[in-house]
Amino acid sequence: MTERLLTVEELKVSFYTRSGENQAVRGISFHIDAGETLGIVGESGSGKSVTAKAILGLIPPPGKIISGDINYRGKSLSGIAEKKWREIRGNQLAMVFQDPMTSLNPVKKIGAQMTEVIRRHRGLSKSEALKEAIEGLREVGITEPERRVDQYPHEFSGGMRQRVMIAMALSCKPELLIADEPTTALDVTIQAQILDLLKELKKNSNTAVALITHDLGVVAQVCTRVIVMYGGMIMEEGAVEDIFYRPGHPYTQGLLRSVPKRGGGSRERLIPIEGTPPDLLDPPPGCPFMERCPHAFAKCVERPPMFEVGPGQRAMCWLLDNGGDSGE
Structure with a gap:
């Protein structure tokens, strides 16, 4: 039986700026099961990274979780004290951030940074923590880890720094690892x-x-x-x-048309999604994709619910409302 690890219910996150309220995340619900690998995809500004930071209690001012609940193993994480967050974050829930160069301390050796995390959460001695750090680097494919722990971040390549971040995130055996764009800015081989x-x-x-x-x-x-998203x-x-071969939402279909297919060749025609994402300072009340959607009709000014596309697949589109009229 599948074990439910984390549940997000009706999460809303806003950032209060001089220009107004930026509604970065607008009432999303999903779950993550133990042992699964969940992809969270979408264009820049779709709310992916904000969702990840909300899960880990890392929304910085002027951001704020407006409403909703994040539930980990049956317990709500909403409103818990920072001391409790420090016990959970990096221990049961860990994150690999987008840019390892800004996530690693440039003036501290890699070994010191890794052992600090291990000792804080696992209560090991300095020598035991160093052994764990060396083994962690070895597990992520870094050669000569005994020598590497005494080096600084600038002595590592971009791909190596990303491996260090993954080793650090895994050093306390978390149940959930959130990886935010872990292959961005890396060449194809390192990716x-x-x-x-x-x-x-x-x-x-x-x-x-x-x-x-x-x-x-x-x-x-x-x-x-x-x-x-x-x-x-x-x-x-x-x-x-299902998403790749039977996409139910016009936005998903547009994303798939805009990426190269294996074996497509140099003459393959890619079709971009016309237009720009919605302004989240003044988001549309209905379907957020309406202005860019080739299938939009009058009903789209109302926000659609999630419709079942098939077993385990849902999409937020009025075209899937079998009882409705698409107007086409």
């Missing part, structure tokens, strides 16, 4: 190595992974289930095979 590393993680442990990306190719290689909302969710 493949990082993805292989994530696949090995899934095979060798029961760690669940939430992989945040705009790259559908990455999702196809690593994930078992996908959430498609747009305008701070979830447009569609389902198994990878």
Whole structure:
């Protein structure tokens, strides 16, 4: 039986700026099961990273969780004290951030940064923590880890720094690892190595992974289930095979048309999604994709509910309302 690890219910997150309230996340609900790899995809500004930070209690001012609940193993994380967050964050729930160079302290050796995390959460001695750090670097494919722990971040390549971040995140054996664009700004060869590393993680442990990306190719290689976000909302969710071969939402269909297909060749025509994402300072009351959707009709000025596309697959689109009239 599938074990439910984390549940997000009607989460809303806003940032209060001089220009007004930026409604970054607008009432999303989803879950992550133990051991699964969930892809969270969408264009920049769709709310992916804000959702991840909300899960870990890391929304910075002027941001604020407006409403909703984040439930971990049956217990709500809403409103818990920072001391309790420090026990959970990095221990049961861990995150690999987008840019390892800004996440690592440039003036501290890699070993010191890793052992600090291990000692805080696992209560090991300095020598025991160092052994764990060395073994962690070895597990993510860093050669000569005994020497590498005495080096500084600038002595590592971009791909190596990303491996260090993954090793650090895994050092306390978390149940959920959130990886925010872990292959961004890496060359294709290093990207493949990082993805292989994530696949090995899934095979060798029961760690669940939430992989945040705009790259559908990455999702196809690593994930078992996908959430498609747009305008701070979830447009569609389902198994990878369903999303790629039977997409129910016009936005998902547009994303798939805009990426190269394997074997497509240099003459393959990619079709971009026309227009721009909605302004979340003044978001549309109905479907957020309405202004860019080739199938939009009068009903779209109302926000659609989630409709069942198939077993385990849902999409937020009035075209799926069998009892309605598309007007086409």
